[in-house]
Amino acid sequence: MPKVKIAIAEGALADPTWATSVSEKFDFEVVFGPVDTLAELQATAKDCAAVVVALHKMTEEKISQMPESVKCISRLGVGLDSIDLVAAAKYKLPVIFQPTYAYNEVANHAAAMALALHRGIYQATTTTQDGKWIPATQIAEITSLQDSTLGVIGCGRIGQTFIKKMQPFVKDVIGFDPAVTEAIPGVTMTKNLDELLTKCKVISMHAPYMPSTHHMIGKRELALMQKGSILVNVSRGGLIDESALMEALESGHLDGAGLDVFEKEPLAEDAPIRKTKNLLLSPHIAWYSKSSGPRLVEWGLMDAVNFITKQTISNGKFAAGPF
Template structure:
């Protein structure tokens, strides 16, 4: 019986959803407590790794996984996987590009609106018994007419661009390879060099992967060059941002606010100043996970695994990363 090891910890209700999507005849190993050591301890039983979460899939895991035939990523981020080590063992890696792009894009839009409308402050005030209609409202901002800059324009960035079109924003983007002009026109985008986009945008939203080249992409210097009162949205990876510099810019009023779904350290430490700032909206790296997107991620992941097990490699060839 082929066996798939889940490398992330899932609550019983989520495990039930996962098992419901698993192919008939497969054994699923779900870890009750997930750590690197737990994965290494069970890796020898796995024909397939279903990789989710942030625990590294590195040489130690691969050395223990003597039966491993294929690695399937549930989401899209690859920074927790040692791709060179996997490739050196001749193990193919499969992904499902764009599988949760719409969910992340919707969450991104929600954070933009929540920060500009200061939703946590407004909600808390009313819940506490106040009715400060004008006092609170006059401090909020519209999204319409804002200059929004997207850094990275893959499946998620393009989905964000489409969602923003009805809001009448002035929409710019930066990526290493510029889109063809017809695609820019369709999405209502203007291309800008990175530093120019950072300096001119009223809302900066991050949608690029975390790599050695993009770590601290939004450095202390670049945060200092952001427009006074600007808003930062990060639904990508915490390591893209110099987090201490971001905190200082938010505390001292250089930035107007931030909507953050990703952090340098996850879970976000209890002592993080981000937890105390009224101009910050936080979520626990949840932008890509709704019931709908979770089921779809698992459905597509197991489709790839079942096809691989059946030898139908041509069916899943477009999803193979390496």
């Protein structure tokens, strides 16, 4: 019986050896290639049983003309906004994703950003490196965190993990997530986003990106936030209007912000947001640790192989299908 052959999109892996080590261990074949255009996808996925992608766009055009050999798409990650799930259902192409592979890493990254910004560590570092010695009262707002309210927008697995990590530091927590119906211990849920924005000193975003959440934080919402507050986003860049955020930071209305995700990635070298003051930036790395990277690849590949050979998956979930 021939080996199962899996196509991996070029750029999907931080380290390609993660895939080759898994394929050698479990005796299947992997090939790497570009999938940015339909022609590239068809060439890369020829004779392959699955296509593995990260943030690569899987449009209806690509899904409808996928090589017949392809039985599923395996998304290495959590967000699904890059895949046309309606088209996947229409053409009966299952989509597997991995919602649990790095929820601790992402929550830790958000907590690290929030704490660093709240304590003025970023501002203190940049000014001290510039040769200045700024008095504590002028570094940042630095309010008492234990007297502050934390706001969490998006209270799924990652949001709730972040809440548990931050609860010892704050007075109380307000959560906003229309999809959550069960109580979360120690969290006051609100159905009114404006209420959260006006009451919370530190706000962290963990919502999914979709048409209804595009720019859910814009100029109006930023104006509602308390002067001197902090905003963190480790979810998806499109949740925030970056131009409005830059204005809020430059004017001093916000004391700081932390972004791991951006509306367009990778950031252009001359992107204005790179120069915005009091803005802590990281290049979409919240998901990563030495454990989570290889784990994601093994789970994503093995779920694809097991679905093809046994019609079952062990680690991820189906975003579309099975059909």
